[in-house]
Amino acid sequence: MDFQPDPPARAPEPAAAPPAADPRPAATTAKEKALWLLEQLVPGTGVNNLGLALQVSGRLRPDVLGAALAVVAGRYEVLRTVFRARGAELHKDVVPAGEFAVPVEPLELSGGPVADDLTAFVDRPFPLDGRPLIRVGTAATADGDLLCVAVHHLVFDMVSVGVLLQALIPVYDAVAAGRPLPAEATAPVPALAEPEPRPADLDHWRQALDGFDPTGLDLWCGTPRGRQPMLAGASTTRTLGPAAQQAAVALQRAVRAPTGAVMLAAYAALLAAHGAGPDLVIGSPVDVRGGQSGAIGYHVNVVPIRIRVDLAGGFRDLARQARDAFLGAMAHARTPVDEITAGLPGIGTSWQTQLFRHLFNFLPDRPVGELRVDGMPARLLAVQNPHSKFDLELVGSPAGAELMLRHSETLTRDGADALLARFEDLLVAAAQDPDRPLAVTAGWSAADRATVERAHTAAASGQPAAVDAAFRARAHSAPADPAVLDGVQALDYGQVDASADAVRDLL
Known part of the structure; x- marks a missing residue:
């Protein structure tokens, strides 16, 4: 096939105004609200974003990609689901297929590791104001084109990655070749409804968690958890x-x-x-x-x-x-x-x-198996x-x-x-x-x-056998060496030894 030349890279168009709110928005589930509340802890981040990326050994056609995305989004109701945060409440609506567009923009490459560029694209936050919770970026590289998809966890999970690829690639291939779309590619897929809580399950969780104290989950290794989470x-x-x-x-x-x-x-x-x-x-x-594996x-x-x-x-x-x-x-x-x-x-x-x-x-x-887009070999890239x-x-x-x-x-x-x-x-x-x-x-x-064996060997060969003796020997031989590190603050061996002497004098 003849490849169309890529348009020159340019900054993304300003985001379109969100569609008008449904006067009767749907209620959100407890686990959807839990994701939203988590975002309140680290605002301005993509903590709930997921991503997938393809490296295609050729050139993608922007017009074909846009058309294929419109077909897939029109088919899957969940991809057209948008959320609005209103004060202490979270609501969701479904945008009609004809009014929904998936943003496609140039994927900026820094010249450094491609993995870092993919992460930066996926990490951009999605505002919960009624705009789409999916965006797509493309970039040309010496090895072919990159395609990166960022989606909010509210409408996606890692199992959805394979489902989305299975839906998108056949549509792209058909549009690129000028063939009619496969029948299954246009069949509407309603959102899979979450089941209502079952009393037997709720009883099980109450019994299983009865008396549990979460304060015993800290590890002695690493640094203490801060009062305000960073989630880095x-x-x-x-x-x-x-x-x-x-x-x-x-x-x-x-x-x-x-x-x-x-x-x-x-x-x-x-x-x-x-x-x-x-x-x-x-x-x-x-x-x-359950049985809805294609959701x-x-x-x-x-x-x-x-x-x-x-x-x-x-x-x-x-x-x-x-x-x-x-x-x-x-x-x-x-x-x-x-x-x-x-x-x-x-x-x-x-x-x-x-x-x-x-x-x-x-x-x-x-197993994903072999991937091909319009006849071009493609491979999945990890997006962290x-x-x-x-x-x-x-x-x-x-x-x-x-x-x-x-x-x-x-x-x-x-x-x-x-x-x-x-x-x-x-x-x-x-x-x-x-x-x-x-x-x-x-x-x-x-x-x-x-490490322990080396320490024992050193002690047997004339090195100080006790920790306090080893510390004082180091304080006398290298008093300026750092002994205690706490973030950016440090105390050297001489300072710690002098403090220990002062304490001993008081006792």
Whole structure:
């Protein structure tokens, strides 16, 4: 086919005025309001934004892309759903297909890493004033065109990524070739209604969470949580080695639990070994589409999984407890826990007392397969959200050996690397003896043990054997070296030693 030349890059047109409000807007759900309230904590950010990106090995036609987006948005009611924040209330409306347009704009490239440019595009906030909650950007690169889609979580989730691509690409191909649209490409798809809370589910959550105290979720590693959340996030990845992969398989058989329960138990043990618990609640996202697998929208409920970790016990018992708690939560996942948190004593009243601060995201295997756009090979690119709603989020999948740990500003990348190393070594140790006390294995990696061994070796070779003696030796040999760091403030060894002397004199 003949490619049309790209128009010169220019600044986006001013945003169109939002459509007139429906005089009878629809009510919003508890979990939709929860997303909105979260945004109030960090205004002016894209904390609830999701993104997908394609690298196409050729040139996209802007006119075809615009036409294809209009068809898809006209078909999916949820993509035309807009929200309006009015004081302390949030309302939603559906814009008629003929009055709705998906903004398409040039995707600005800085010349630095493309991943950073994609993140910047997706992170721009969507005002909840009736305007669309989806935007698209394109850019030409030496490797072909980039297509980036940013969508607000109120109308989208990560399962929706595959659904949107399956809907958009065939329409683009047909329009580009001048063919009639496939019949299924024009069939209207109404928004999937959230089920009403079921009394049995609400009773289950009340019983499961009875007596839980959320103040025991802090970790001793990292920095303390501030009074005002920043929600700044980062990601660290680790590929499990062959020994850990084999250990995960062996543990499934030994403890009679699926891979997800094994990983969840190891995560709970890791958290407990670093100061959380022993009574833990870990959140886990669950797709609640049921038989409507082709639905786009916010159709994920995060269920709270309560686990009591006994570090004097073994991994076998913990994994079976995690299995039972996980399966129980799955059975009641259709009713979001947001419906009851406000009625639980001490939970949900402030940022410091949220129900869970740690997430376990065990993604189902959904191979994308080969992607082609108008005959051109294309590949998905990862788009990271630079925010973290939780202190820690462990992400994995049944078939993959790669783990990702998303973490808030309370933890450094080095700290996250150390946690993942300890997680991997815990799996190996648990497979060797599932009944060995977790206190012996959880919270220790091979690198940690090597550090301790080096310290013992140094002590045996004439170095100071006690911590206070080692500190005073350092204070005399290098008094100007930093000893205590607290943000941008620092005290050197000489200052700390002088303060210690003053205290001793007083005593």
